[in-house]
Amino acid sequence: MELWYTEKQTDNFGITAKIKQTYVHEQTQFQELAMIETEEWGNMLVLDGMVMTTVRDEFVYHEMVAHPALFTHPNPENVLVVGGGDGGVIREVLKHPKVKKAVLVDIDGKVIEYSKQYLPSIAGKLEDPRVSVQVDDGFKHIHDHKNTYDVILADTTEPVGPAVHLFTRGFYQGIYESLKEDGLFVAQTDNPWFKADLIRSVNRDVKEVFPIVRVYTANIPTYPSGLWTFTMGSKKHDPLNVKPEDIAELDTKYYTPRLHQAAFALPKFVEDLTK
Amino acid sequence: MELWYTEKQTDNFGITAKIKQTYVHEQTQFQELAMIETEEWGNMLVLDGMVMTTVRDEFVYHEMVAHPALFTHPNPENVLVVGGGDGGVIREVLKHPKVKKAVLVDIDGKVIEYSKQYLPSIAGKLEDPRVSVQVDDGFKHIHDHKNTYDVILADTTEPVGPAVHLFTRGFYQGIYESLKEDGLFVAQTDNPWFKADLIRSVNRDVKEVFPIVRVYTANIPTYPSGLWTFTMGSKKHDPLNVKPEDIAELDTKYYTPRLHQAAFALPKFVEDLTK
Structure with missing residues:
Protein backbone atom coordinates (compact mmCIF):
# COMPACT_ATOMS: atom_id res chain seq x y z
CA MET A 1 0.00 0.00 0.00
CA GLU A 2 1.28 3.46 -0.90
CA LEU A 3 0.20 6.55 1.01
CA TRP A 4 0.55 9.98 -0.59
CA TYR A 5 0.02 13.45 0.88
CA THR A 6 -1.65 15.60 -1.76
CA GLU A 7 -1.93 19.34 -1.20
CA LYS A 8 -4.29 21.31 -3.39
CA GLN A 9 -2.33 24.54 -3.63
CA THR A 10 -5.18 25.96 -5.71
CA ASP A 11 -8.54 24.42 -6.59
CA ASN A 12 -6.94 23.00 -9.73
CA PHE A 13 -3.26 22.31 -8.99
CA GLY A 14 -1.17 20.75 -6.28
CA ILE A 15 1.76 18.66 -5.16
CA THR A 16 1.83 15.07 -4.04
CA ALA A 17 4.46 13.38 -1.84
CA LYS A 18 4.85 9.74 -0.85
CA ILE A 19 4.54 9.16 2.88
CA LYS A 20 6.36 6.75 5.16
CA GLN A 21 4.32 7.51 8.25
CA THR A 22 2.20 10.10 10.03
CA TYR A 23 3.52 10.98 13.46
CA VAL A 24 0.91 13.54 14.50
CA HIS A 25 -2.41 14.68 13.12
CA GLU A 26 -4.50 16.76 15.47
CA GLN A 27 -6.54 19.89 15.87
CA THR A 28 -4.69 22.27 18.19
CA GLN A 29 -6.37 25.24 19.82
CA PHE A 30 -5.58 27.27 16.69
CA GLN A 31 -5.15 25.05 13.65
CA GLU A 32 -4.95 21.57 12.13
CA LEU A 33 -1.43 20.26 12.67
CA ALA A 34 0.22 17.27 10.98
CA MET A 35 3.75 15.95 11.23
CA ILE A 36 4.47 13.50 8.43
CA GLU A 37 7.54 11.55 7.36
CA THR A 38 7.89 11.76 3.56
CA GLU A 39 10.25 9.83 1.27
CA GLU A 40 11.41 12.84 -0.76
CA TRP A 41 11.59 15.64 1.81
CA GLY A 42 12.06 13.92 5.16
CA ASN A 43 9.85 15.04 8.04
CA MET A 44 7.29 17.65 7.06
CA LEU A 45 5.17 20.03 9.15
CA VAL A 46 1.72 20.76 7.71
CA LEU A 47 -0.62 23.42 9.15
CA ASP A 48 -4.21 23.78 7.94
CA GLY A 49 -3.38 21.62 4.93
CA MET A 50 -0.35 23.65 3.82
CA VAL A 51 3.30 22.54 3.94
CA MET A 52 5.10 24.81 6.39
CA THR A 53 8.54 23.24 6.32
CA THR A 54 10.40 20.06 5.44
CA VAL A 55 13.78 18.83 6.63
CA ARG A 56 15.19 18.75 3.11
CA ASP A 57 14.25 22.17 1.74
CA MET B 1 -16.17 13.12 -12.34
CA GLU B 2 -12.82 14.91 -11.93
CA LEU B 3 -9.79 14.02 -14.05
CA TRP B 4 -6.33 14.94 -12.84
CA TYR B 5 -2.98 14.66 -14.61
CA THR B 6 -0.41 13.54 -12.04
CA GLU B 7 3.29 13.64 -12.97
CA LYS B 8 5.73 11.77 -10.78
CA GLN B 9 8.69 14.10 -11.06
CA THR B 10 10.65 11.68 -8.90
CA ASP B 11 9.64 8.27 -7.56
CA ASN B 12 8.32 10.00 -4.45
CA PHE B 13 7.10 13.47 -5.45
CA GLY B 14 5.04 15.08 -8.15
CA ILE B 15 2.51 17.61 -9.31
CA THR B 16 -1.15 17.16 -10.08
CA ALA B 17 -3.35 19.32 -12.31
CA LYS B 18 -7.07 19.18 -12.95
CA ILE B 19 -7.95 18.44 -16.56
CA LYS B 20 -10.76 19.74 -18.74
CA GLN B 21 -10.04 17.48 -21.70
CA THR B 22 -7.38 15.51 -23.52
CA TYR B 23 -6.98 16.57 -27.14
CA VAL B 24 -4.23 14.19 -28.20
CA HIS B 25 -2.57 11.18 -26.64
CA GLU B 26 -0.44 9.11 -29.02
CA GLN B 27 2.86 7.43 -29.55
CA THR B 28 4.77 9.30 -32.24
CA GLN B 29 7.77 7.82 -34.01
CA PHE B 30 9.95 9.15 -31.18
CA GLN B 31 7.97 9.64 -27.96
CA GLU B 32 4.65 9.57 -26.14
CA LEU B 33 2.87 12.84 -26.87
CA ALA B 34 -0.13 14.28 -25.02
CA MET B 35 -1.91 17.60 -25.45
CA ILE B 36 -4.16 18.31 -22.50
CA GLU B 37 -6.39 21.23 -21.51
CA THR B 38 -5.87 21.98 -17.80
CA GLU B 39 -7.86 24.31 -15.55
CA GLU B 40 -4.86 26.02 -13.95
CA TRP B 41 -2.34 26.27 -16.80
CA GLY B 42 -4.41 26.20 -19.98
CA ASN B 43 -3.28 23.85 -22.76
CA MET B 44 -0.29 21.73 -21.81
CA LEU B 45 2.13 19.69 -23.94
CA VAL B 46 3.42 16.51 -22.27
CA LEU B 47 6.20 14.37 -23.78
CA ASP B 48 7.12 10.98 -22.29
CA GLY B 49 5.16 11.85 -19.16
CA MET B 50 6.88 15.21 -18.54
CA VAL B 51 5.31 18.67 -18.87
CA MET B 52 7.10 20.48 -21.70
CA THR B 53 5.13 23.68 -21.77
CA THR B 54 1.83 25.24 -20.74
CA VAL B 55 0.09 28.30 -22.09
CA ARG B 56 0.14 30.07 -18.72
CA ASP B 57 3.77 29.67 -17.64
Missing part, protein backbone atom coordinates in the same frame (compact mmCIF):
# COMPACT_ATOMS: atom_id res chain seq x y z
CA GLU A 58 13.75 24.23 4.94
CA PHE A 59 17.09 25.95 4.60
CA VAL A 60 15.89 28.11 1.71
CA TYR A 61 12.98 29.69 3.52
CA HIS A 62 14.71 30.11 6.86
CA GLU A 63 17.89 31.59 5.42
CA MET A 64 15.98 33.92 3.14
CA VAL A 65 13.71 35.24 5.89
CA ALA A 66 16.68 36.01 8.13
CA HIS A 67 19.84 36.97 6.26
CA PRO A 68 18.73 39.74 3.88
CA ALA A 69 17.34 41.64 6.89
CA LEU A 70 20.21 40.92 9.27
CA PHE A 71 22.83 41.96 6.72
CA THR A 72 20.88 45.12 5.88
CA HIS A 73 20.72 46.34 9.48
CA PRO A 74 24.22 47.41 10.62
CA ASN A 75 23.71 46.39 14.23
CA PRO A 76 20.88 43.91 14.73
CA GLU A 77 21.09 43.33 18.48
CA ASN A 78 17.44 42.71 19.29
CA VAL A 79 15.43 40.55 16.93
CA LEU A 80 11.81 39.43 17.11
CA VAL A 81 10.40 36.47 15.18
CA VAL A 82 6.60 36.45 14.95
CA GLY A 83 5.37 32.91 14.28
CA GLY A 84 8.16 30.56 13.25
CA GLY A 85 7.54 28.06 16.04
CA ASP A 86 9.59 25.44 14.19
CA GLY A 87 12.67 27.45 15.18
CA GLY A 88 14.30 27.57 11.72
CA VAL A 89 14.42 31.35 11.47
CA ILE A 90 15.81 31.60 15.01
CA ARG A 91 18.59 29.18 14.05
CA GLU A 92 19.60 31.47 11.16
CA VAL A 93 19.30 34.64 13.27
CA LEU A 94 21.75 33.20 15.79
CA LYS A 95 24.41 32.83 13.09
CA HIS A 96 24.86 36.61 13.35
CA PRO A 97 27.29 37.38 16.17
CA LYS A 98 25.85 40.88 16.67
CA VAL A 99 22.52 39.44 17.83
CA LYS A 100 22.27 39.69 21.61
CA LYS A 101 18.65 38.67 22.06
CA ALA A 102 16.19 36.82 19.82
CA VAL A 103 12.55 36.62 20.90
CA LEU A 104 10.22 34.07 19.34
CA VAL A 105 6.48 34.65 19.75
CA ASP A 106 4.28 31.90 18.32
CA ILE A 107 0.61 31.66 19.22
CA ASP A 108 0.58 27.85 19.05
CA GLY A 109 2.70 26.04 21.63
CA LYS A 110 2.00 22.73 19.90
CA VAL A 111 4.01 23.82 16.85
CA ILE A 112 7.00 24.46 19.09
CA GLU A 113 6.56 21.22 21.01
CA TYR A 114 6.24 18.94 17.98
CA SER A 115 9.02 20.73 16.09
CA LYS A 116 11.42 20.06 18.95
CA GLN A 117 10.40 16.42 18.87
CA TYR A 118 10.26 15.71 15.12
CA LEU A 119 12.35 18.50 13.53
CA PRO A 120 15.41 18.67 15.81
CA SER A 121 17.72 19.88 13.00
CA ILE A 122 15.42 22.89 12.62
CA ALA A 123 14.26 23.55 16.18
CA GLY A 124 17.48 22.67 18.00
CA LYS A 125 18.55 26.26 18.63
CA LEU A 126 15.39 27.23 20.52
CA GLU A 127 17.26 26.25 23.71
CA ASP A 128 20.06 28.75 23.04
CA PRO A 129 20.60 31.18 25.96
CA ARG A 130 20.14 34.19 23.65
CA VAL A 131 16.61 33.01 22.76
CA SER A 132 13.37 33.77 24.58
CA VAL A 133 10.45 31.59 23.45
CA GLN A 134 6.99 32.96 24.24
CA VAL A 135 3.66 31.33 23.44
CA ASP A 136 1.57 34.39 22.76
CA ASP A 137 -0.25 36.43 20.13
CA GLY A 138 2.34 38.21 17.97
CA PHE A 139 -0.06 41.05 17.24
CA LYS A 140 -0.47 41.70 20.97
CA HIS A 141 3.28 41.32 21.59
CA ILE A 142 4.29 44.06 19.19
CA HIS A 143 1.70 46.40 20.65
CA ASP A 144 3.10 45.78 24.12
CA HIS A 145 6.72 46.38 23.00
CA LYS A 146 7.13 49.80 21.41
CA ASN A 147 10.51 51.02 20.16
CA THR A 148 12.14 47.73 21.14
CA TYR A 149 13.48 45.79 18.17
CA ASP A 150 16.10 46.34 15.49
CA VAL A 151 14.68 43.64 13.21
CA ILE A 152 11.29 41.92 13.15
CA LEU A 153 10.78 38.79 11.04
CA ALA A 154 7.18 37.74 10.34
CA ASP A 155 7.34 33.98 9.74
CA THR A 156 3.60 33.40 9.57
CA THR A 157 1.27 30.94 7.91
CA GLU A 158 -0.83 32.08 4.99
CA PRO A 159 -3.53 34.67 5.73
CA VAL A 160 -6.07 32.07 6.81
CA GLY A 161 -6.60 30.74 10.33
CA PRO A 162 -4.65 32.35 13.18
CA ALA A 163 -2.47 34.50 10.87
CA VAL A 164 -5.30 36.34 9.15
CA HIS A 165 -4.70 39.62 11.03
CA LEU A 166 -0.95 39.43 10.34
CA PHE A 167 -1.45 40.54 6.75
CA THR A 168 -3.18 43.85 7.54
CA ARG A 169 -2.10 47.47 7.56
CA GLY A 170 -2.65 47.50 11.33
CA PHE A 171 -0.03 44.79 11.73
CA TYR A 172 2.54 46.69 9.69
CA GLN A 173 1.80 49.85 11.69
CA GLY A 174 2.31 47.86 14.89
CA ILE A 175 5.60 46.52 13.59
CA TYR A 176 6.70 50.06 12.72
CA GLU A 177 6.06 51.21 16.27
CA SER A 178 7.72 48.15 17.78
CA LEU A 179 10.90 48.85 15.80
CA LYS A 180 13.59 51.29 16.89
CA GLU A 181 14.25 54.40 14.83
CA ASP A 182 16.37 52.59 12.24
CA GLY A 183 14.57 49.26 12.40
CA LEU A 184 13.37 47.06 9.57
CA PHE A 185 11.18 44.01 9.07
CA VAL A 186 10.66 41.15 6.65
CA ALA A 187 7.45 39.20 6.11
CA GLN A 188 6.85 36.16 3.94
CA THR A 189 4.29 37.30 1.37
CA ASP A 190 3.26 34.20 -0.58
CA ASN A 191 3.66 33.51 -4.29
CA PRO A 192 3.00 35.61 -7.38
CA TRP A 193 1.47 32.86 -9.53
CA PHE A 194 -1.59 32.19 -7.38
CA LYS A 195 -1.67 35.09 -4.93
CA ALA A 196 -0.93 38.14 -7.04
CA ASP A 197 -3.67 40.19 -5.36
CA LEU A 198 -2.25 39.51 -1.91
CA ILE A 199 1.24 40.65 -2.93
CA ARG A 200 -0.20 43.78 -4.49
CA SER A 201 -2.24 44.70 -1.41
CA VAL A 202 0.55 43.93 1.07
CA ASN A 203 2.92 46.05 -0.97
CA ARG A 204 0.50 48.95 -0.98
CA ASP A 205 -0.11 48.64 2.77
CA VAL A 206 3.58 48.42 3.72
CA LYS A 207 4.35 51.45 1.53
CA GLU A 208 1.84 53.49 3.54
CA VAL A 209 3.84 52.75 6.69
CA PHE A 210 7.52 52.39 5.71
CA PRO A 211 9.60 54.73 3.53
CA ILE A 212 11.70 51.90 2.03
CA VAL A 213 9.87 48.84 0.71
CA ARG A 214 11.61 46.05 -1.25
CA VAL A 215 10.40 42.68 -2.48
CA TYR A 216 12.65 39.69 -3.11
CA THR A 217 12.16 36.05 -4.04
CA ALA A 218 13.53 32.58 -3.40
CA ASN A 219 12.82 29.09 -4.77
CA ILE A 220 11.03 26.79 -2.32
CA PRO A 221 10.07 23.54 -4.05
CA THR A 222 7.39 22.44 -1.56
CA TYR A 223 5.58 25.80 -1.59
CA PRO A 224 2.99 26.70 -4.23
CA SER A 225 4.63 27.47 -7.61
CA GLY A 226 8.12 27.12 -6.14
CA LEU A 227 8.57 30.92 -6.24
CA TRP A 228 8.19 32.69 -2.93
CA THR A 229 8.16 36.41 -2.20
CA PHE A 230 9.33 38.27 0.87
CA THR A 231 8.62 41.92 1.59
CA MET A 232 11.03 44.12 3.51
CA GLY A 233 9.91 47.38 5.08
CA SER A 234 12.64 49.61 6.46
CA LYS A 235 12.81 52.98 8.23
CA LYS A 236 16.33 53.88 7.15
CA HIS A 237 18.55 51.12 5.75
CA ASP A 238 18.15 49.99 2.13
CA PRO A 239 19.03 46.37 1.32
CA LEU A 240 20.08 47.45 -2.17
CA ASN A 241 22.93 49.48 -0.69
CA VAL A 242 24.53 46.38 0.81
CA LYS A 243 27.53 45.30 -1.28
CA PRO A 244 28.72 41.67 -1.51
CA GLU A 245 32.03 42.69 0.07
CA ASP A 246 30.18 44.02 3.15
CA ILE A 247 28.60 40.63 3.81
CA ALA A 248 30.39 38.14 6.05
CA GLU A 249 30.51 34.55 4.82
CA LEU A 250 28.11 32.44 6.86
CA ASP A 251 27.54 28.72 6.84
CA THR A 252 24.55 28.68 4.46
CA LYS A 253 23.17 26.49 1.68
CA TYR A 254 21.13 29.08 -0.24
CA TYR A 255 22.00 32.69 0.68
CA THR A 256 25.33 34.06 -0.54
CA PRO A 257 26.78 37.59 -0.55
CA ARG A 258 26.27 37.74 -4.33
CA LEU A 259 22.71 36.49 -4.07
CA HIS A 260 21.76 39.27 -1.62
CA GLN A 261 21.13 41.95 -4.23
CA ALA A 262 20.24 39.52 -7.00
CA ALA A 263 17.26 38.22 -5.00
CA PHE A 264 15.72 41.70 -5.31
CA ALA A 265 15.87 41.63 -9.13
CA LEU A 266 12.31 40.53 -9.82
CA PRO A 267 10.79 38.80 -12.81
CA LYS A 268 8.82 41.37 -14.78
CA PHE A 269 5.39 40.01 -13.84
CA VAL A 270 6.35 40.13 -10.15
CA GLU A 271 7.85 43.61 -10.43
CA ASP A 272 4.54 44.75 -11.91
CA LEU A 273 2.77 43.71 -8.68
CA THR A 274 4.86 46.18 -6.70
CA LYS A 275 4.14 49.29 -8.76
CA GLU B 58 5.57 29.08 -20.96
CA PHE B 59 6.89 32.63 -21.10
CA VAL B 60 9.43 31.99 -18.36
CA TYR B 61 11.18 29.12 -20.04
CA HIS B 62 11.08 30.53 -23.56
CA GLU B 63 12.29 34.00 -22.57
CA MET B 64 15.04 32.62 -20.37
CA VAL B 65 16.37 30.24 -23.02
CA ALA B 66 16.55 33.03 -25.60
CA HIS B 67 17.27 36.47 -24.12
CA PRO B 68 20.37 35.93 -21.95
CA ALA B 69 22.14 34.48 -25.01
CA LEU B 70 20.85 36.99 -27.55
CA PHE B 71 21.78 39.95 -25.37
CA THR B 72 25.23 38.50 -24.69
CA HIS B 73 26.11 38.10 -28.36
CA PRO B 74 26.63 41.58 -29.91
CA ASN B 75 25.36 40.58 -33.34
CA PRO B 76 23.22 37.44 -33.34
CA GLU B 77 22.29 37.21 -37.01
CA ASN B 78 22.07 33.43 -37.43
CA VAL B 79 20.40 31.44 -34.68
CA LEU B 80 19.73 27.70 -34.41
CA VAL B 81 17.15 26.18 -32.08
CA VAL B 82 17.63 22.44 -31.49
CA GLY B 83 14.35 20.87 -30.36
CA GLY B 84 11.77 23.46 -29.35
CA GLY B 85 9.13 22.27 -31.81
CA ASP B 86 6.46 24.18 -29.90
CA GLY B 87 7.96 27.38 -31.35
CA GLY B 88 8.19 29.33 -28.09
CA VAL B 89 11.93 29.93 -28.23
CA ILE B 90 11.68 30.96 -31.88
CA ARG B 91 9.03 33.53 -30.94
CA GLU B 92 11.42 35.09 -28.41
CA VAL B 93 14.40 34.96 -30.80
CA LEU B 94 12.44 36.94 -33.37
CA LYS B 95 11.99 39.81 -30.90
CA HIS B 96 15.64 40.68 -31.56
CA PRO B 97 15.85 42.88 -34.66
CA LYS B 98 19.44 41.81 -35.39
CA VAL B 99 18.33 38.24 -36.09
CA LYS B 100 18.28 37.62 -39.86
CA LYS B 101 17.67 33.88 -39.86
CA ALA B 102 16.36 31.48 -37.22
CA VAL B 103 16.52 27.74 -37.96
CA LEU B 104 14.43 25.30 -35.94
CA VAL B 105 15.44 21.63 -36.08
CA ASP B 106 13.14 19.28 -34.17
CA ILE B 107 13.28 15.52 -34.69
CA ASP B 108 9.54 15.08 -34.13
CA GLY B 109 7.26 16.69 -36.70
CA LYS B 110 4.23 15.78 -34.59
CA VAL B 111 5.32 18.22 -31.86
CA ILE B 112 5.36 21.01 -34.40
CA GLU B 113 2.05 20.00 -35.95
CA TYR B 114 0.12 19.73 -32.67
CA SER B 115 1.71 22.86 -31.25
CA LYS B 116 0.49 24.87 -34.23
CA GLN B 117 -2.99 23.44 -33.68
CA TYR B 118 -3.32 23.61 -29.88
CA LEU B 119 -0.69 26.17 -28.77
CA PRO B 120 -1.10 28.98 -31.32
CA SER B 121 0.05 31.69 -28.88
CA ILE B 122 3.35 29.81 -28.59
CA ALA B 123 3.83 28.38 -32.10
CA GLY B 124 2.40 31.28 -34.08
CA LYS B 125 5.75 32.69 -35.17
CA LEU B 126 6.94 29.49 -36.86
CA GLU B 127 5.45 30.90 -40.10
CA ASP B 128 7.62 34.04 -39.96
CA PRO B 129 9.69 34.56 -43.14
CA ARG B 130 12.93 34.68 -41.10
CA VAL B 131 12.28 31.15 -39.80
CA SER B 132 13.28 27.84 -41.39
CA VAL B 133 11.59 24.82 -39.78
CA GLN B 134 13.31 21.48 -40.39
CA VAL B 135 12.19 18.08 -39.13
CA ASP B 136 15.53 16.43 -38.57
CA ASP B 137 18.03 15.14 -36.02
CA GLY B 138 19.65 18.12 -34.29
CA PHE B 139 22.84 16.17 -33.64
CA LYS B 140 23.17 15.45 -37.35
CA HIS B 141 22.27 19.04 -38.28
CA ILE B 142 25.06 20.62 -36.26
CA HIS B 143 27.59 18.18 -37.72
CA ASP B 144 26.47 19.14 -41.22
CA HIS B 145 26.72 22.89 -40.49
CA LYS B 146 30.20 23.85 -39.30
CA ASN B 147 31.07 27.46 -38.51
CA THR B 148 27.53 28.59 -39.28
CA TYR B 149 25.70 30.00 -36.27
CA ASP B 150 26.17 32.92 -33.90
CA VAL B 151 23.89 31.44 -31.25
CA ILE B 152 22.61 27.89 -30.70
CA LEU B 153 19.77 27.24 -28.24
CA ALA B 154 19.25 23.63 -27.12
CA ASP B 155 15.57 23.42 -26.15
CA THR B 156 15.49 19.68 -25.58
CA THR B 157 13.50 17.25 -23.49
CA GLU B 158 15.16 15.61 -20.50
CA PRO B 159 17.99 13.16 -21.27
CA VAL B 160 15.66 10.24 -21.86
CA GLY B 161 14.08 9.21 -25.16
CA PRO B 162 15.16 11.03 -28.32
CA ALA B 163 17.22 13.65 -26.45
CA VAL B 164 19.57 11.25 -24.67
CA HIS B 165 22.55 12.04 -26.93
CA LEU B 166 21.95 15.79 -26.57
CA PHE B 167 23.44 15.79 -23.07
CA THR B 168 26.85 14.39 -24.03
CA ARG B 169 30.29 15.87 -24.53
CA GLY B 170 30.04 14.95 -28.21
CA PHE B 171 26.99 17.19 -28.56
CA TYR B 172 28.74 20.16 -26.96
CA GLN B 173 31.76 19.58 -29.20
CA GLY B 174 29.45 19.52 -32.21
CA ILE B 175 27.83 22.76 -31.07
CA TYR B 176 31.27 24.35 -30.68
CA GLU B 177 32.16 23.49 -34.26
CA SER B 178 28.80 24.63 -35.60
CA LEU B 179 29.28 28.05 -33.99
CA LYS B 180 31.24 30.86 -35.57
CA GLU B 181 34.41 32.11 -33.89
CA ASP B 182 32.59 34.25 -31.34
CA GLY B 183 29.51 32.06 -31.00
CA LEU B 184 27.76 30.92 -27.86
CA PHE B 185 25.06 28.45 -26.86
CA VAL B 186 22.52 27.84 -24.12
CA ALA B 187 21.04 24.51 -23.09
CA GLN B 188 18.31 23.77 -20.57
CA THR B 189 20.00 21.63 -17.93
CA ASP B 190 17.24 20.44 -15.58
CA ASN B 191 16.84 21.14 -11.86
CA PRO B 192 19.29 21.06 -8.96
CA TRP B 193 16.95 19.46 -6.40
CA PHE B 194 16.49 16.13 -8.18
CA LYS B 195 19.14 16.14 -10.91
CA ALA B 196 22.26 17.44 -9.20
CA ASP B 197 24.47 14.80 -10.82
CA LEU B 198 23.30 15.77 -14.29
CA ILE B 199 24.08 19.45 -13.73
CA ARG B 200 27.50 18.56 -12.37
CA SER B 201 28.38 16.32 -15.32
CA VAL B 202 27.05 18.74 -17.97
CA ASN B 203 29.03 21.55 -16.36
CA ARG B 204 32.20 19.49 -16.43
CA ASP B 205 31.62 18.47 -20.06
CA VAL B 206 30.86 21.98 -21.31
CA LYS B 207 33.95 23.33 -19.52
CA GLU B 208 36.09 20.90 -21.50
CA VAL B 209 34.83 22.45 -24.72
CA PHE B 210 34.10 26.14 -24.04
CA PRO B 211 36.34 28.69 -22.31
CA ILE B 212 33.42 30.59 -20.74
CA VAL B 213 30.74 28.57 -18.95
CA ARG B 214 27.96 30.15 -16.88
CA VAL B 215 24.89 28.70 -15.20
CA TYR B 216 21.71 30.63 -14.48
CA THR B 217 18.25 29.82 -13.14
CA ALA B 218 14.60 30.70 -13.54
CA ASN B 219 11.39 29.74 -11.77
CA ILE B 220 9.10 27.44 -13.80
CA PRO B 221 6.17 26.30 -11.67
CA THR B 222 5.19 23.27 -13.77
CA TYR B 223 8.75 21.87 -13.93
CA PRO B 224 10.20 19.68 -11.16
CA SER B 225 11.06 21.74 -8.05
CA GLY B 226 10.14 24.99 -9.78
CA LEU B 227 13.85 25.90 -10.11
CA TRP B 228 15.34 25.39 -13.54
CA THR B 229 18.95 25.72 -14.65
CA PHE B 230 20.36 26.78 -17.97
CA THR B 231 23.99 26.43 -19.00
CA MET B 232 25.68 28.87 -21.35
CA GLY B 233 28.92 27.99 -23.14
CA SER B 234 30.65 30.81 -24.98
CA LYS B 235 33.78 31.19 -27.09
CA LYS B 236 34.33 34.87 -26.43
CA HIS B 237 31.45 36.88 -24.96
CA ASP B 238 30.72 36.74 -21.23
CA PRO B 239 27.10 37.26 -20.12
CA LEU B 240 28.36 38.78 -16.88
CA ASN B 241 29.87 41.69 -18.83
CA VAL B 242 26.46 42.74 -20.13
CA LYS B 243 25.20 45.79 -18.23
CA PRO B 244 21.50 46.58 -17.73
CA GLU B 245 21.94 49.80 -19.71
CA ASP B 246 23.20 47.82 -22.73
CA ILE B 247 20.01 45.80 -22.88
CA ALA B 248 17.11 47.03 -25.00
CA GLU B 249 13.66 46.86 -23.41
CA LEU B 250 11.71 44.05 -25.02
CA ASP B 251 8.11 43.05 -24.57
CA THR B 252 8.66 40.34 -21.93
CA LYS B 253 6.92 39.00 -18.84
CA TYR B 254 9.89 37.49 -17.00
CA TYR B 255 13.26 38.67 -18.36
CA THR B 256 14.32 42.24 -17.59
CA PRO B 257 17.61 44.09 -18.08
CA ARG B 258 18.19 44.01 -14.32
CA LEU B 259 17.37 40.31 -14.11
CA HIS B 260 20.01 39.44 -16.74
CA GLN B 261 22.98 39.40 -14.38
CA ALA B 262 20.93 38.52 -11.30
CA ALA B 263 19.85 35.23 -12.87
CA PHE B 264 23.50 34.12 -12.78
CA ALA B 265 23.77 34.66 -9.00
CA LEU B 266 23.19 31.08 -7.90
CA PRO B 267 21.94 29.69 -4.61
CA LYS B 268 24.92 28.24 -2.72
CA PHE B 269 23.92 24.59 -3.22
CA VAL B 270 23.58 25.18 -6.98
CA GLU B 271 26.85 27.10 -7.20
CA ASP B 272 28.52 24.13 -5.55
CA LEU B 273 27.44 21.91 -8.47
CA THR B 274 29.43 24.06 -10.87
CA LYS B 275 32.78 23.91 -9.08
